[in-house]
Amino acid sequence: MEFNLLEKLAVLKAIDEVIQMDQEIKLGEVKFMDRLSEAMDFDPALVLEARRAEPAEAIAVLKAMPEPQKQTLARLMNEAANADGEVDEREIQFIYRVFNAAGIDLKI
Template sequence: MEFNLAEKLAIVKMIYSMVHADGVVHKGEINEVSKLMSVIDFDSNHIQFAQNIEKEQSIAILQEMTEDKKKQLTIILEGIAKADGFVHEKETELLNSIFASLTV
């Protein structure tokens, strides 16, 4: 699926937030992000730019995406949450928060 630059940055912001949600960056999460870099077509520069975007701004961009893109985002974020072999409570809270924002 093809995402525009704003969407990529917003998605990368959410990926970054998910990886750091439980306070520990696990090897499985790093591996999953590495795979996603080629799938979504982003690099370390996107990660740096995405860190400077406010969460609210990212959510606003994601809300404007098509339903198909939102479904893809759901798959991506769930994959990150599960990448380390378990889903931490803080990851679940973040997922629920993001998903609730997308359905508004």
């Protein structure tokens, strides 16, 4: 799945927020981000830029993405939440807030 630079920043912001939700970055999460950087073809320094992005701007970009990319984001956020082997309730709540704000309907 191809994302343009703005979409990559918005996706990375959302995923990074999930990973940082429990205020502890674990090895599984680091490995997940490494795999993601290869799959999405971005420099890991882009994560730092994504952290500086305004949440409202990131949500606007996510909301404007085509449905297939939204579904990819949903899958990636789920994988990020599970990357450390445990899913925190705050992670789940955050993911659903992002889904709701970005207009993501889960395809089950």
